[in-house]
């Protein structure tokens with residue numbers, strides 16, 4: 001039912017590093033078993049995540065004005081209209097929910113995760129993560145009830161400048177939309193076709209299949225299953241957490257959030273050891289009244305290619321060809337992450 005298709009190939013040239021003797025370099029193209037989209041795997045091991053100087057982000061000339069820092073929050077951040085959040089803003093622990101000053105859709109919130117302006121991965125304590133996710137997901141539930149015309153719900157997170165995040169101060173976006181992006185819609189349509197053809201939820205079938213083979217299955221925390229996908233979106237490889245029994249925002253319980261946070265703490269421990277300082281992450285939630293598109297959390301490391309000219313890790317492949325290119329094989333990434341889940 002699920003086909004993992006790899007096209008292996010190689011390129012030969014005369015290598016100036018070896019007195020122009022022939023050298024052969026292998027690469028792969030993989031076809032995503034759900035969407036049919038391709039992904040290049042090449043340049044293996046050539047790109048390493050770069051270390052960020054976190055304390056430097058606190059120096060006044062770099063920091064500039066931060067609307068999320070304590071004394072500015074009250075004056076510089078917006079408030080919700082009373083029909084959505086009568087209190088204007090919501091808090092839970094250190095987390096503060098505000099509307100996005102640059103909204104992505106009709107209902108668009110931001111969770112400021114911490115009081116501190118600069119937080120390294122070790123600073124994301126269980127409480128900070130639980131409070132932020134719970135607050136944001138409560139907001140998604142609230143807007144799902146208030147406006148049923150926007151069927152898809154998303155948490156998105158840019159962490160640190162290589163990820164494209166405009167503010168260093170930790171924050172996540174939560175919004176409802178009818179247009180959750182091409183990747184999301186491709187996966188949704190393909191999962192619907194898979195269900196029509198096989199009568200099964202693709203994601204549940206994938207988990208069973210990957211657990212047997214175990215080359216990309218990382219482990220389980222609560223009701224979430226962690227694995228490395230067969231094709232990745234990021235250059236350094238993705239990690240997914242699939243919740244097979246969650247389809248829409250209405251199915252997501254506190255127990256799921258606890259499982260997500262428990263696994264994320266392990267991923268962060270791995271990232272700290274691996275030197276990852278930045279990432280993009282998302283939690284996608286499908287429309288109500290369907291049982292074929294499970295909720296997925298995806299995290300993708302990001303880095304500058306070097307700290308000399310800050311070349312980004314995205315290039316013509318992603319910007320123009322819409323083709324991911326990855327320098328790590330998913331099976332190798334899984335082998336590295338798995339010990340943190342045992």
Ligand SMILES: [Zn+2]
Pocket residue numbers: 066067068069116117118169
């Ligand atoms: Zn700040």
